[in-house]
Amino acid sequence: MPDVRFKICGLTAPDQVRAAADAGAGYVGFVFFPKSPRNLDVSRAAELAHLVPVGVAKVALVVNATDEELDGIVSTVPLDMLQLHGKELPERVSEIRERFGLPVMKAIGVAEAEDLAAIDLYSEVADQLLIDAKPPREAELPGGNGLAFDWRLLAGRKYWRRPWMLAGGLTPLNVAEAVRMTGARQVDVSTGVESAPGVKDAALIRDFASALR
Numbered sequence: 158m159p160d161v162r163f164k165i166c167g168l169t170a171p172d173q174v175r176a177a178a179d180a181g182a183g184y185v186g187f188v189f190f191p192k193s194p195r196n197l198d199v200s201r202a203a204e205l206a207h208l209v210p211v212g213v214a215k216v217a218l219v220v221n222a223t224d225e226e227l228d229g230i231v232s233t234v235p236l237d238m239l240q241l242h243g244k245e246l247p248e249r250v251s252e253i254r255e256r257f258g259l260p261v262m263k264a265i266g267v268a269e270a271e272d273l274a275a276i277d278l279y280s281e282v283a284d285q286l287l288i289d290a291k292p293p294r295e296a297e298l299p300g301g302n303g304l305a306f307d308w309r310l311l312a313g314r315k316y317w318r319r320p321w322m323l324a325g326g327l328t329p330l331n332v333a334e335a336v337r338m339t340g341a342r343q344v345d346v347s348t349g350v351e352s353a354p355g356v357k358d359a360a361l362i363r364d365f366a367s368a369l370r
């Protein structure tokens with residue numbers, strides 16, 4: 158398997174940042190969504206972001222954020238990318254990208270083949286795409302639910318117009334198979350490397366990284 162870059166999303170403490178960096182993460186994600194067990198305020202996120210080694214991209218995950226909310230995050234937390242995990246329309250993605258001057262990764266929820274149309278749509282405006290499981294209708298969170306989608310929907314599509322990450326229910330035990338089936342060159346994980354909601358586990362992060370080698 159060729160080297161696959163990975164993102165550990167939803168870090169909440171310094172030891173978790175170190176564990177992700179030591180395991181070779183290419184990206185780390187900080188969640189700004191009050192209902193999430195991984196939610197950070199901007200000062201805590203800034204503290205954690207300053208611990209991230211050079212070369213590891215720091216990503217802020219937001220959900221339908223206003224300009225005011227984004228101003229607060231971007232002015233306090235050193236960042237390399239914004240991850241839009243809500244119902245942001247393509248026009249809003251463009252607007253955020255221009256206004257904040259950061260690359261934008263748009264999350265796209267997939268449950269069935271027709272959901273893949275959004276990939277082409279958002280390829281016009283986003284720098285990267287995160288192809289994730291669509292959350293169940295009753296879910297409190299629009300992501301980070303530890304649910305996988307049917308990876309066969311992506312089989313044979315090794316190339317998209319934008320760099321993309323596979324996400325949704327990945328774990329140290331299934332990620333190699335997910336990569337094999339989808340051809341993903343980047344993957345994103347949250348729940349699958351946690352010992353409890355919001356608590357990343359260093360051993361699981363190492364296992365996840367090992368599974369990709």
Ligand SMILES: O=C(O)c1ccccc1NCC(=O)[C@H](O)[C@H](O)COP(=O)(O)O
Nearest residue numbers: 166193300301302303325326346347348
């Ligand atoms: O993690 C959260 O709490 C969260 C809250 C709101 C929107 C998105 C959220 N997480 C997204 C992710 O962590 C990942 O990008 C992705 O959905 C994979 O999550 P998981 O299935 O838990 O590995």
